[in-house]
Amino acid sequence: MIEAMKNDFSLCHPMRNVIIMLPTLDEAKGLEAVAENIPHEKMKEMGWNCQVWVVDGGSNDDTKAVARKNQFQFIPQQGKGKGAAIRLGFSKFLESGKDALIMLDSDGTYDAREIPRFLEKLSTFDVVVGDRLNGEIEPDAMTRMNYFGNHVLTWLATGMYGITINDLCSGYWAFSKKAISRLKLNSMKFEIEAEMYTSCVKEKLEIKNIPIRYSARIGHAKLGSVSDGWRIFRKLIVRRIFGTPIEAKIGKGNLDIE
Numbered sequence: 001m002i003e004a005m006k007n008d009f010s011l012c013h014p015m016r017n018v019i020i021m022l023p024t025l026d027e028a029k030g031l032e033a034v035a036e037n038i039p040h041e042k043m044k045e046m047g048w049n050c051q052v053w054v055v056d057g058g059s060n061d062d063t064k065a066v067a068r069k070n071q072f073q074f075i076p077q078q079g080k081g082k083g084a085a086i087r088l089g090f091s092k093f094l095e096s097g098k099d100a101l102i103m104l105d106s107d108g109t110y111d112a113r114e115i116p117r118f119l120e121k122l123s124t125f126d127v128v129v130g131d132r133l134n135g136e137i138e139p140d141a142m143t144r145m146n147y148f149g150n151h152v153l154t155w156l157a158t159g160m161y162g163i164t165i166n167d168l169c170s171g172y173w174a175f176s177k178k179a180i181s182r183l184k185l186n187s188m189k190f191e192i193e194a195e196m197y198t199s200c201v202k203e204k205l206e207i208k209n210i211p212i213r214y215s216a217r218i219g220h221a222k223l224g225s226v227s228d229g230w231r232i233f234r235k236l237i238v239r240r241i242f243g244t245p246i247e248a249k250i251g252k253g254n255l256d257i258e
């Protein structure tokens with residue numbers, strides 16, 4: 001089959017279904033901003049029905065109310081951690097039978113108006129990653145320390161695994177159903193994106209990097225630069241040595257919720 005037709009979603013169905021997954025922890029204001037920018041009409045024109053899922057880590061603000069108001073599905077997670085939330089969303093996605101999933105943070109840093117660019121690339125690639133480091137970073141969107149850390153971790157990842165990723169810690173990814181069904185993950189926190197990359201490499205899923213805009217966050221950050229940077233680095237090393245999580249090896253699957 002020629003490359004351009006690899007994921008040709010229009011071949012058998014007139015409309016396909018995409019889930020937009022938004023992890024939240026006290027992001028009422030950010031979520032409102034993301035909601036306003038979701039390009040429903042444009043997606044419809046492109047042949048995609050969209051449903052929005054908010055996977056919440058126990059917010060104490062109005063996040064749930066904002067989700068309800070926008071008719072988003074609200075999925076409470078049992079414990080905490082972005083990694084656990086993402087894996088819960090992936091597992092529900094596979095049960096849902098939908099065709100594709102796009103995840104982005106709900107803090108207003110990523111622009112939901114760029115979703116159509118990801119959907120376009122999904123017709124040819126199984127994994128599309130938004131690249132802030134070669135995109136447009138708004139002043140004050142990233143501290144110097146985080147800018148440096150993101151570059152170092154990205155270089156290390158590419159050096160250790162030999163497959164180019166332009167922005168390892170990006171929170172803006174799109175996946176085909178095939179890609180999500182192949183991922184083997186057990187991350188609990190902010191090391192999840194690094195593990196998604198390592199699993200793509202292991203499963204030989206081709207990654208397409210596209211430059212994106214990155215804006216200053218609305219509300220408070222939950223990430224601790226040094227401690228989470230260390231967790232990400234540790235995950236790169238562990239997955240280099242042990243390619244898949246143990247629970248995947250014993251057949252329980254990568255998507256178990258811890």
Ligand SMILES: Nc1nc2c(ncn2[C@@H]2O[C@H](COP(=O)(O)OP(=O)(O)OP(=O)(O)O)[C@@H](O)[C@H]2O)c(=O)[nH]1
Nearest residue numbers: 023024025056057080081082085105106221222223
């Ligand atoms: N469900 C869930 N979401 C979380 C949790 N922790 C963080 N998030 C969400 O994950 C996304 C990324 O978290 P951030 O605090 O923005 O982390 P970051 O983007 O790496 O760091 P900054 O660059 O400082 O914003 C946001 O939408 C958070 O609300 C959690 O425990 N559970």
Ligand SMILES: [Mg+2]
Nearest residue numbers: 105107109217
């Ligand atoms: Mg953020």
